[in-house]
Amino acid sequence: MYKKLSLLAGAIVLAFSAGAQAQTKWDLPTAYPASNLHVENLTQFVKEVDELSAGKLKITLHNNASLYKAPEIKRAVQGNQAQIGEILLSNFANEDPIYELDGLPFLATGYEASFKLYQAQKPFLEKKLNSQGMTLLYAVAWPPQGIFANRDIKKVADMKGLKWRAYSPVTAKIAELAGAQPVTVQQAELAQAMATGVIDSYMSSGSTGYDTKTYEYIKKFYDTEAWLPKNAVIVNKKAFDALDPATQEALKKAGAQAEARGWKLSQEKNTWYKEALTKNGMEIVKPTVELKEGLGVIGKRMLDDWLKKAGADGQAMIAEFRKP
Numbered sequence: 001m002y003k004k005l006s007l008l009a010g011a012i013v014l015a016f017s018a019g020a021q022a023q024t025k026w027d028l029p030t031a032y033p034a035s036n037l038h039v040e041n042l043t044q045f046v047k048e049v050d051e052l053s054a055g056k057l058k059i060t061l062h063n064n065a066s067l068y069k070a071p072e073i074k075r076a077v078q079g080n081q082a083q084i085g086e087i088l089l090s091n092f093a094n095e096d097p098i099y100e101l102d103g104l105p106f107l108a109t110g111y112e113a114s115f116k117l118y119q120a121q122k123p124f125l126e127k128k129l130n131s132q133g134m135t136l137l138y139a140v141a142w143p144p145q146g147i148f149a150n151r152d153i154k155k156v157a158d159m160k161g162l163k164w165r166a167y168s169p170v171t172a173k174i175a176e177l178a179g180a181q182p183v184t185v186q187q188a189e190l191a192q193a194m195a196t197g198v199i200d201s202y203m204s205s206g207s208t209g210y211d212t213k214t215y216e217y218i219k220k221f222y223d224t225e226a227w228l229p230k231n232a233v234i235v236n237k238k239a240f241d242a243l244d245p246a247t248q249e250a251l252k253k254a255g256a257q258a259e260a261r262g263w264k265l266s267q268e269k270n271t272w273y274k275e276a277l278t279k280n281g282m283e284i285v286k287p288t289v290e291l292k293e294g295l296g297v298i299g300k301r302m303l304d305d306w307l308k309k310a311g312a313d314g315q316a317m318i319a320e321f322r323k324p
Helices: 002-022 037-052 070-078 111-131 169-178 187-195 206-211 237-241 245-279 289-321
Strands: 024-029 057-062 084-088 134-141 146-149 163-166 181-184 201-204 220-222 230-236 283-285
Touching: 037 057, 037 230, 037 245, 057 245, 070 084, 070 230, 111 134, 111 230, 111 245, 111 289, 134 237, 134 245, 163 169, 169 181, 169 201, 169 289, 187 206, 201 206, 206 245, 230 237, 230 245, 245 283
Parallel strands: 024 057, 024 084, 163 181, 163 201, 220 283
Antiparallel strands: 084 230, 134 230, 146 201, 146 220
């Protein structure tokens, strides 16, 4: 009798042990606050991974650069310090031209064009990430980028001397070509940089303007719709390969759902953000023809420079994007 009870107890312990071993825990760092559209989407994604994997994969979301700062997240995922993470692709433009593509001004200016550009870019992006030991799970565009500044800007020459927040090589290059002074500031430090006068202008989406309460410091948003940069959610390849097939499929399904939901959410919130900025005292300014033309010249120059760096792959991506 005692022997049977002992065997039963042992079996229960083994069962609990196997259950504990079957559950995998991952960390997911992102640079943005809980109110951000990408983080709202990630929050839903984490819940869906839990549900679709029947609790076998638990992901802890670390928002607002609380685990890693924006430029550190890609390396953390690559080194498996974080198994999954969200990055702004254009942050890594100096590493490889593939990461710069969706940050080129006036190449793809609306959601439809931006998604088409993503489809042209995706196979090359997946190949690059795979070569670095990572897998692309999904990507979502930010709302279109405009200029936040208190100054009247009717042409590119009016941007000269602005203390311009540069958060990526692309935004630093725009500052350089426009005669502004680039200052490196990540989103988590943006409000402080405006409050202390470190910067007085920057180019980003209405989302960033709302999240950082830019309206408390800057009163004009020039709605240039210059480009729609993408955030990508990337996974460490070894961590992914260590999952059982069913959990891998659950993760991929949740990723596909998050991508579809995220693009829709971005588009919906683009209008909402601009309305919210207006309610908080910011003027939404339609850019002049001269300003758009001048920014277009900068965009053309940046595309030409990019094509020289990107070589045959770059030519193939742009050719695919420009197909009717």
